[in-house]
Amino acid sequence: MARGTGDGTVGKALEVLDQVASFGRPVRFSELLAQSAFPKPTLYRFLQTLTNQQMLSYDPDRQTYAPGVRLVRLAHAAWEQSTLAPIARPHVNALSAAVGETVHLAQLDHAQVLYIDKRNAGQPVEMYSQAGKVGPAYCTGVGKVMLAFTDPAAADPVIAQQSFHAFTPHTLSTPEALHDELADIRSNGYGFDREEHEPGIICVAMPILSETGRVLGALSVTSTTRRTNLAGLETYVPILQDTAAKIARDAQNWSFPDYDTKETTRI
Amino acid sequence: MARGTGDGTVGKALEVLDQVASFGRPVRFSELLAQSAFPKPTLYRFLQTLTNQQMLSYDPDRQTYAPGVRLVRLAHAAWEQSTLAPIARPHVNALSAAVGETVHLAQLDHAQVLYIDKRNAGQPVEMYSQAGKVGPAYCTGVGKVMLAFTDPAAADPVIAQQSFHAFTPHTLSTPEALHDELADIRSNGYGFDREEHEPGIICVAMPILSETGRVLGALSVTSTTRRTNLAGLETYVPILQDTAAKIARDAQNWSFPDYDTKETTRI
DNA sequence: AACCAAGTTTCAAATAATGAAACCATTTGC
DNA sequence: GCAAATGGTTTCATTATTTGAAACTTGGTT
Numbered sequence: 001m002a003r004g005t006g007d008g009t010v011g012k013a014l015e016v017l018d019q020v021a022s023f024g025r026p027v028r029f030s031e032l033l034a035q036s037a038f039p040k041p042t043l044y045r046f047l048q049t050l051t052n053q054q055m056l057s058y059d060p061d062r063q064t065y066a067p068g069v070r071l072v073r074l075a076h077a078a079w080e081q082s083t084l085a086p087i088a089r090p091h092v093n094a095l096s097a098a099v100g101e102t103v104h105l106a107q108l109d110h111a112q113v114l115y116i117d118k119r120n121a122g123q124p125v126e127m128y129s130q131a132g133k134v135g136p137a138y139c140t141g142v143g144k145v146m147l148a149f150t151d152p153a154a155a156d157p158v159i160a161q162q163s164f165h166a167f168t169p170h171t172l173s174t175p176e177a178l179h180d181e182l183a184d185i186r187s188n189g190y191g192f193d194r195e196e197h198e199p200g201i202i203c204v205a206m207p208i209l210s211e212t213g214r215v216l217g218a219l220s221v222t223s224t225t226r227r228t229n230l231a232g233l234e235t236y237v238p239i240l241q242d243t244a245a246k247i248a249r250d251a252q253n254w255s256f257p258d259y260d261t262k263e264t265t266r267i
Numbered sequence: 268m269a270r271g272t273g274d275g276t277v278g279k280a281l282e283v284l285d286q287v288a289s290f291g292r293p294v295r296f297s298e299l300l301a302q303s304a305f306p307k308p309t310l311y312r313f314l315q316t317l318t319n320q321q322m323l324s325y326d327p328d329r330q331t332y333a334p335g336v337r338l339v340r341l342a343h344a345a346w347e348q349s350t351l352a353p354i355a356r357p358h359v360n361a362l363s364a365a366v367g368e369t370v371h372l373a374q375l376d377h378a379q380v381l382y383i384d385k386r387n388a389g390q391p392v393e394m395y396s397q398a399g400k401v402g403p404a405y406c407t408g409v410g411k412v413m414l415a416f417t418d419p420a421a422a423d424p425v426i427a428q429q430s431f432h433a434f435t436p437h438t439l440s441t442p443e444a445l446h447d448e449l450a451d452i453r454s455n456g457y458g459f460d461r462e463e464h465e466p467g468i469i470c471v472a473m474p475i476l477s478e479t480g481r482v483l484g485a486l487s488v489t490s491t492t493r494r495t496n497l498a499g500l501e502t503y504v505p506i507l508q509d510t511a512a513k514i515a516r517d518a519q520n521w522s523f524p525d526y527d528t529k530e531t532t533r534i
Numbered sequence: 535a536a537c538c539a540a541g542t543t544t545c546a547a548a549t550a551a552t553g554a555a556a557c558c559a560t561t562t563g564c
Numbered sequence: 565g566c567a568a569a570t571g572g573t574t575t576c577a578t579t580a581t582t583t584g585a586a587a588c589t590t591g592g593t594t
Binding site: 007008009010011013014017018021022024025026046049050052053055057066067068069071072073074075076077078079080081082083107109114116131132133134 | 273274275276277278280281284285288289291292293313316317319320322324333334335336338339340341342343344345346347348349350374376381383398399400401
Binding site for chain 3: 296308
């Protein structure tokens, strides 16, 4: 009742879909076959089926498969219905306008951070990111605050899955160091990323907690060491707290909205 | 070899997934059953399987299903690998900065326009839209220019599928009117939306054509009748042409990039 | 307490998935 | 220019999975 497999044919097909997506580039049949658990004809037919279904796209010139457009449409529905993003949107906008720095909204998915919305700072930030992107939980501001306020019974297995790869000299690279940090975060109510994932990039992060204390997601304000420092980011704590509270309130009252939208709203 | 069904169990499961997504809100088993082609236990098991696989999320309190987070992750991969968006991105940024109005990047998917990227105008536009959203092809700027430059053999069946619902008094609401408009667009090289989808909203749209003349996508600059008019938008034609040409060039040379990205790039 | 609606489980029959082997079509080596 | 190899596709008897009518359980209602 847990893992990926075990759901018959559909589960296997989705395994193949994930495999294609994991390459991060268009990929050939033989490349997939080399690392696939399935025999040649089986893999072949799954690729056929998924391509037929537009879950994959096939480039006949290069003979490569890539995740297909149907996913983009489906994901839009998922984003609007299964994430905090639509509820948080006005509040994230307000926060972004107030602080003038890059703002992220994230949720925890499996053992990873899933970014579900983002507002850029001024204009020319171009900090390669996008909703849908995933990142590590143990060395990002949003990841750490979400872990800190997650019930230990649920958090510990997740912590055990972290790679603890040392992206920078500041990365917390042992479970012990992370546990200490999480305790600090719990007592403060918020956390920082002290250049733990990328040199020069720092952030302050705030959990979004339901009335009952369940972690709904997290917010962060990100900047660079050239522009500010941790003390500077800390001045955003009140507005972050306020924003997180508003999002939690709306999520509570209102979850989930009865959209009266008809179908094709403009653009 | 065409439609949704016909791909065995996987096709049927994806049909169910689409059905859930099409509700646009969390939906109960019985609601799905009422309009489903599948018998009760079959539908039930598909929902179980898809939920297990995180393609759907299930809210036990409300007993509702909604598209799941796994789709958000998969779609990110699709967006980066199977759409023009990553190639177009720097050019769309530059265009957006130059014109200071809302910019859209779209592709044609089935008979609909699929918006794959967007830049907002100043700040407070909030014109409810997002990458992944779909819109009608016959009454949007991007839709019409893409149809206009699509091979008639491919375009005609698509045109036949349009609903021709009259969103506004300006909507082209017959195939004949649309055909005339498409001819005009072909001779001009670009097109407008003259408040055809929403009152007060106008745009100028440019196709993105490959060397061989194939439609890769379309760009548009959108504004309101309060802020400008068609003549005003027409001044953007040169920069739109230039941007479209650059995107087409990059798509040609470079399609598709060998990403050297390793895995977890920052944020 | 009986009823009803919604959701879940059972199980033999019907169907679809499986994969070893054979086949086809390009490219590569000599 | 031919042979061999590589990469991709098809066949088909076997096997495993899906299927759905019916029975059952659960929770809410009169």
